Amino acid sequence: MISVAIVGASGYTGLELLRLLSYHPEVEVTTITSRELAGKCLSEVYGFSxxxxxLIFEEPDPEVICKKAQAVFLCLPAGKSQEMARIFLENDLKVIDLSADFRFKNLEVYQKTYKIEHKFPELAQKAVYGLPEIYGEEIKEASLIGNPGCYPTSVLIPLIPLLMEGLIEKEEIIVDSKSGTSGAGRKAENYYSFCEVNEDFKAYKVADHRHTPEMEEKLSQFAGTSIRLIFTPHLLPVNRGIFSTIYVKFRASLNRVYEYLRDFYKDKPFVEVLSLGRYPRISEVRGTNFCKFSLFEDKERGRGIILSVIDNLVKGASGQAIQNLNLIMGLPEDLGLPKSPLFV
Amino acid sequence: MISVAIVGASGYTGLELLRLLSYHPEVEVTTITSRELAGKCLSEVYGFSxxxxxLIFEEPDPEVICKKAQAVFLCLPAGKSQEMARIFLENDLKVIDLSADFRFKNLEVYQKTYKIEHKFPELAQKAVYGLPEIYGEEIKEASLIGNPGCYPTSVLIPLIPLLMEGLIEKEEIIVDSKSGTSGAGRKAENYYSFCEVNEDFKAYKVADHRHTPEMEEKLSQFAGTSIRLIFTPHLLPVNRGIFSTIYVKFRASLNRVYEYLRDFYKDKPFVEVLSLGRYPRISEVRGTNFCKFSLFEDKERGRGIILSVIDNLVKGASGQAIQNLNLIMGLPEDLGLPKSPLFV
Amino acid sequence: MISVAIVGASGYTGLELLRLLSYHPEVEVTTITSRELAGKCLSEVYGFSxxxxxLIFEEPDPEVICKKAQAVFLCLPAGKSQEMARIFLENDLKVIDLSADFRFKNLEVYQKTYKIEHKFPELAQKAVYGLPEIYGEEIKEASLIGNPGCYPTSVLIPLIPLLMEGLIEKEEIIVDSKSGTSGAGRKAENYYSFCEVNEDFKAYKVADHRHTPEMEEKLSQFAGTSIRLIFTPHLLPVNRGIFSTIYVKFRASLNRVYEYLRDFYKDKPFVEVLSLGRYPRISEVRGTNFCKFSLFEDKERGRGIILSVIDNLVKGASGQAIQNLNLIMGLPEDLGLPKSPLFV
Amino acid sequence: MISVAIVGASGYTGLELLRLLSYHPEVEVTTITSRELAGKCLSEVYGFSxxxxxLIFEEPDPEVICKKAQAVFLCLPAGKSQEMARIFLENDLKVIDLSADFRFKNLEVYQKTYKIEHKFPELAQKAVYGLPEIYGEEIKEASLIGNPGCYPTSVLIPLIPLLMEGLIEKEEIIVDSKSGTSGAGRKAENYYSFCEVNEDFKAYKVADHRHTPEMEEKLSQFAGTSIRLIFTPHLLPVNRGIFSTIYVKFRASLNRVYEYLRDFYKDKPFVEVLSLGRYPRISEVRGTNFCKFSLFEDKERGRGIILSVIDNLVKGASGQAIQNLNLIMGLPEDLGLPKSPLFV
Structure with a gap:
């Protein structure tokens, strides 16, 4: 049994970690922390069963955590994980950080994007970007994981292999993404109130979302040149799910692209390249750790269209974090992670 | 043209007043106030068009309002309308108060229910309860209206005539109501956030809701004896609409009850007693000022079941307030009020 | 490993059985049948992963099934399970029937309610009503289970012990239930289309629902006298979840009732009696096999109010069926069944 | 008073015409037809009030209609309007066709797209495309209107003036649109059932939607060259509303583009170009005849992003049809059409 702690467990990603880990056969949660909920029992909060x-929420005390855990999930706002990660690493815990603090190699971009100074650049360089389908080998050896953003997960999985293989043009990539409201976290704001999300649909942070530079850094790494991305996020009136519509230009036939991707992902337990003609739906990944995507082509007009779906709380956050834990701990990558969706 | 002011116009009932009045041929809105939004233009807020x-939100200044309005709608929290109403009445404005401040005749009950002292008991006695189908004649002569609560509107319309006529037992009345989330007002709380209302359903304030004594006072008045009501409100994951399922015991045949009610409401423009066997739906009243209800009977088990629907923001609040204004001002009761629903 | 077949696997309860069983450590699904989908692969249908x-849907062929399964789940319409059950029982399979065919002991009531003749009355008498919290000992010895209706599950769990112990009056029980739309099954009808359920709320089959006699039979058995129930079902604009608001008259103090129920259910893995004052929500049981309920009292008005929630597809159907399978097969009652909810 | 008939009034656009016209001061509806609902009263259907x-649905009989109406709205499937339109025109009725039958000038494209032969090419050439903001002058003189598709309305309003003025590149235009489910019409299919739309999101007809050639024809007309469009439609889990995210390349500064469009639309009652930085939402146009859009720029990456919203049942169908009627009949363009949204 591996013992883990969750720091900042009061939000939706913390809660989802607890849900998922409760079905994991090799993990025990020993500490959950939350300043806001300290002293409260998990069963009182959200009626968790x-x-x-x-489990009882505690004030975050690294010393206590270090005694009881081999690994720690950090579910903290950007900027708040840096110091925490350092402490836990010094005490030989494995650290999986769900914030943006360890996603970037180029810290100037991090600092410009998040308006936060990075105090531990050497840790940032040591950290591995936690996208197991791409960085799996490095993750196995890592002690510090920068768990990817939710949008980037849905976009990088289809795009990285295509850029690696030169199967799409490096220019004119446009990503139009739609996210369920849980992606915004647990927030008491009118903007996220039921009456102002339900029966509504809205874009936000157009040309200004913090996941754009994250995607660009990773794509550029594999393209061998600087990739720029037009990215538009929208808020969907559903609880869970991300749907990314990605516009590219194929440099090979649709069939060739399809077969390459099928082959590339054939051994990956959580990626499904749908048969040509099939449409992905967010209901098909609800509650699971899958990324499913399909390929379309507008031949007359010379464009490829990729439709990619994930559950933002699972593959887009907590499930992927557990997938990373599995790899770090030498367990089967898919251990304890759900694959059968709540279609309804 | 009648000139009106809306005090406390930033919430959903204020906004709905503005939406409805924008289609009213005889009303001009001269002032809208909101401490929170003072200085802002209505078009900036909620993209109103x-x-x-x-119109520009102003700080509430009774003196200014009195100069520009013949009537005023008060959309303020309980307790805040008392003093405002007094000032406007002294300046000969008609006052339609959407809070609970002028709904009660028994001020001990008001004080116990709302934990607020009533400073103007004589005004409370002078005020008319703004349910036009029942108090229409008094409303025409009134200068101060206590606009009914949303739940009471859906319940009193079917029950008052039945109690007047002795067609139901006075005991064992149970009301199980379900309200759209806009009924809670515009609130930045996790409890009302999209992710915690959507795909959920919950009861609240069981055996403790403030609309219970309001309903009991009005029902008792017409029953000639003290009526007690079991009332359970629930939160529906929809924006608008109240659905009340009312359990009674008929003292006459279903047909007799039905015909009596059809007759009772035959000239009322906003009440529809559905044909026996038809089911009301909240979609059938969406955006309109209707109360529609139908009657069922479980003959074997000796119970009548009444299903009653309204749009909580229209007949349950702002639409009914305008219906009251029409009556006070000598206009046709239904002038400018919507009757055709947004079924979809 | 126990091998099971699912007959009529194309609907929502079949799909949910597959989802749940995919996480069960001791069950293998060997056959799934569907006339409509025969020949299709499960991964094509609903994007199941x-x-x-x-798995591939097959035409239902009892002979084939009998060779490959020790137990069978029947997800067929009322009337269609009778003959199927007989065949499988003769071949020594355990049968868990999710239809109403084996829920009743009084077959006159069954026949009157479902307008279907019962061809195997002796099987109906042999069958055990699959509510494990109440009939657990008999289920362990049974070969034929009549899996309870979804509404009855939410109602019987709180009410049976109270009637057994005489803690509520036997008269004037009123049940006001609200069900997610998946309870209607997979139906291509305008009545269940998105635009006519979303933002709507409607009652149906008032004083005429087929679950009323089912509940009455079971309650009467434990009350020692005939119990009549007023029952009103409503359609909620959510996918999953049942919320039952139950009006009773307590014959003891709220505390006494509460403690009795806590004690009654203390060893039951899937029943949670909430602490006094806490409200259940359907989100707290989503995806799980729990029934959670809480007790309220309107002391002034002399009524108890019980709020009970389940996930209609899990505890209300497929999860409970698996719980029954576990018991029949001598496995731990809660093996493989989810307890941690998808709160969001 | 103008008397009009609605042919094919049983679907959502027919119903919406009735809702909107019920608030129109100068229109009387004399006949509504529906083969399916003939003989039924509108109040029975959807609880219309x-x-x-x-009004009572009738079998469609052109002779009867011609006697009672000056204008007719055709709400029929593609292909079914051709003959009907001819008959009504011969009888001197004005015809507003909500199908695609009279939207195209290039009938080869029509035939290829809809797989339907066009029997009256001369009528198609005579018909005016009913986008009043662009074709207003011709509409005033027309007797036959091809009312635009819902998606095209949201896209053409921002794009046509930009192409006319040369303010965007003619290549690389990508339109990513999301539509509320009422856009699919009233359909009893599992694909549109509540459980399979709610909490879901899906694309459809990628690179193959019939509105693409419609948009291309109109854009090409104003661009002076053939315009190709990448268009991806998605199904939103809301009843009403279209949100189009349009990717273009500006050929002038954002400010210049903005000012040009503000000026272009300054006298149009139903177009609002939002101030720079403001985001449109579908809730801001719900129930109204507005098209609102705003302009964004990703300067670093060289792309303009236009966000455009309409209510698909109003500006995208029935409201625009009435706007066309107003113009044809010499009434004020905006007479009787709603402008204040149901924000909640």
């Missing part, structure tokens, strides 16, 4: 229902 | 889009 | 994704 | 509640 199951294996961990009697 | 149409006739009143260029 | 995970352990059973490559 | 208001001015037209007592």
């Amino acid at each position: 199951g294996k961990f229902a009697s | 149409g006739k009143f889009a260029s | 995970g352990k059973f994704a490559s | 208001g001015k037209f509640a007592s």
Whole structure:
């Protein structure tokens, strides 16, 4: 049994970690922290039930955590993970950080994007970007993981292999993404209130979203040149799910592209390249750690269209974090992670 | 043209007043106030468009309002309307108060229910309860209206005539109501956030809701004896609409009850007693000022079941307030009020 | 490993069985049947993924099934299970029937309610009503289970012990239930289309629902006298979840009732009696096999109010069916069944 | 008073025409037809109430209609309007066709797109495309209107003036649109059932939607060259609303583009170019005849992003049809059409 702690467990990603880990056969959660909820029992909060229902939120105290955990998930806002990660690493814990603090290699971009100074550049360089389908080998050896953003997960999985293989043009990539509202976290704001999300649909942070530079850094790494991305996020009136519509220009036939990707991902337990003609839906990944995508082509007009879906709380956050934990701990990559969706 | 002011116009009932009045041929809105939004233009807020889009929110200043309005709608929290109403009445404005401040005759009950002292008991006695189908004649002569609560509107319309006529037992009345989330007002709380209302359903304030004594006072008045009501409100994951399922015991045949109610409401423009066997739906009243209800009977088990629907923002608040204004001002009761629903 | 077949696997309860069983450590699904989908692979249908994704729907052929399964789940319309059950029982399979065919002991009531003749009355008498919290000992010895209706599950769990112990009056029980739309099954009808359920709320089959006699039979058995129930079902604009608001009259103090129920259910893995004052929500049981309920009292008005929630597809159907399978097969009652909810 | 008939009034656009016309001061509806609902009263169907509640659906009989109407709205499937239009025109009725039959000038494209032969090419040439903001002058003189598709309306309003003025490149235009489910019409299919739309999001007809050639024809007309468009439609889990995210390349500064469009549309009652930085939302146009859009720029990456919203049932169908009627009949363009949204 591996013992883990969750720091900042009061939000939706923390809660989802607890849900998912409660079904994991090799993980025990020993500490959950939350300044806001310290002293409260998990069963009181959101009516949580199951294996961990009697856990009690504690004030975050690294010393206590280090005694009881081999690995720690950090579910903190950007900027707040840096120091925490350092402490846990010094105490030989494995650290999986769900914030943006360890996603970037280019810290100037991080600092410009998040308006936060990075205090531990050497840690940032040591950290591995936690996208297991691409960085799996490095993750196995890592002690510090920068768990990817939700949008980037849905976009990088289809695009990285295509850029590696030169199967798409490096220019004119446009990503139009739609995210369920849980992606915004647990926020008491009118903007996210039921009456102002339900029956509505809205774009936000057009040409200004913080996941754009994250995607660009990773894509550029594999393209061998600087990739720029037009990225537009929208808020969907659903709880969970990301749907990314990606516009590219294929440099090979649709069939060739399809077969290459099928082959590239054939051993990956959580990626499904749909048969040509099939449409992905966010309901098909709800509650699971899958990324599913399909390829279309407007031949007359010379464009490829990729439709990619994930559950933002699972593959886009907590599930992927557990997939990373599995790899770090030498467990089967897919251990304890859900694959059968709540279609309805 | 009648000139009106809306005090406390930043919430959903204020906004709905503006939407409805923008289609009213005889009303001009001269002032809208909001401490929070003072200085802002209505078109900036919620992207409001149409006739009143260029109105600007002002700090509430009774003196200014009195100069520009013949009538005023008060959309303020309980307790805040008392003093405002007094000032406007002294200046000969008609006052339609959407809070609970002028709904009660028994001020002990008001004080116990709202934990607020009533400073103007004589005004409370002078005020008329703004349910036009029942108190229409008094409303025409009134200068101060206590506009009914949303739940009470859906319940009193079917029950008052039945109690007047002795067609139901006075005991064992149970009301199980379900309200759209806009009924809670515009609130930045996790409890009302999209992710915690959508795909959820919850009861609240069981055996403790403030509309219970309001309903009991009005029902008792017509029953000639003290009526007690079991009332359970629930939160529906829809924006608008109240659905009340009311359990009674008929003292006459279903047909007799039905015909009596059809007759009772035959000249009322906003009440529809559905044909026996037809089911009301909240979609059938969406955006309109209707209360529609139908009657069922479980003959074997000796119970009548009444299903009653309204749009909580229209007949349950702002639409009914305008219906009251029409009556006070000597206009046709239904002038400018919507009857055709947004079924979809 | 136990091998099971699912007959009539194309609907939502079949799909949910597959989802749940894919996480069960001791069950293998060997056959899934559907006339409509015969020849299709599960992965094509609803984009199902995970352990059973490559299963192929077959025409229902009892002979084939009998060779490959020790137990069978019947997800067929009322009337269609009778003959199927007989065949499988003769071949020594355990049968868990999700239709109403084996829920009733009084077959006159069954016949009157479902307008279907019962061809195997002796089987109906032999069948055990699959509510494990109440009939657990008999289920362990049974070969034929009549899996309870979804509404009855949410109602019987709180009410049976109270009637057994005489803690509520036997008269004037009123049940006001609200169900997610998946409870209607997979139906291509305008009544269940998105635009006519979303933002709507409607009652149906008032005083005429087929679950009323089912509940009455079971309650009467434990009350020692005939119990009549007023029952009103409503359609909620959510995918999953049942919320039952139950009006009773307590014959003891709220505390006494609460403690009795806590004690009654203390060893039951899937029942949670919430602490006094806490409200259940359907989100707290989403995706799980729990029934959670809480007790309220309107002391002034002399009524108890019980709020009970389940996930209609899990505890209300497929999860409970698996719980029954576990018991029949001598496995731990809660093996492989989810307890941690998808709160969001 | 103008008397109009609605042929094919049983679907959502027919119903929306009735809702909107019930608030129109100068229009009387004399006939509504529906083969499916012939003989039924509008009040029975969808619980419709208001001015037209007592109208009765009739079998479509052109002779009868011609006697009672000056203008007719055709709400028929593609291909079914051709003959109907001819008959009504011969009888001197004005015809507003909501199908695609009279939207195209290039009938080869029509035939290829809809797989339907066009029997009256001369009528197609005579017909005016009913986008009043662009074709207003011709509409005033027309007797036959091809009312635009819903997606095209949201796209053409921002794009046509930009192409006319040469303010965007003619290549690389990408349109990513999301539509509320009412856009699919009233359909009893699992694909549109509540459980399979709610909490889901899906693309459809990628690179193959019939509105693409419609948009291309109109854009090409104003660009002076053939315009190709990449267009991807998606199904939103809301009842009403279209949101189009349009990717272009500006050939002038954002400010210049903005000012040009503000000026272009300054006298148009139903187009609002939002101030720079403001985001449109579908809730801001719900129930109204507005098209609102705003302009963004990703300067670093050289792309303009236009966000455009309409209510698909109003500006995208029935409201625009009435706007066309107003113009044809010499009434004020905006007479009787709603401008204040149901924001909640």
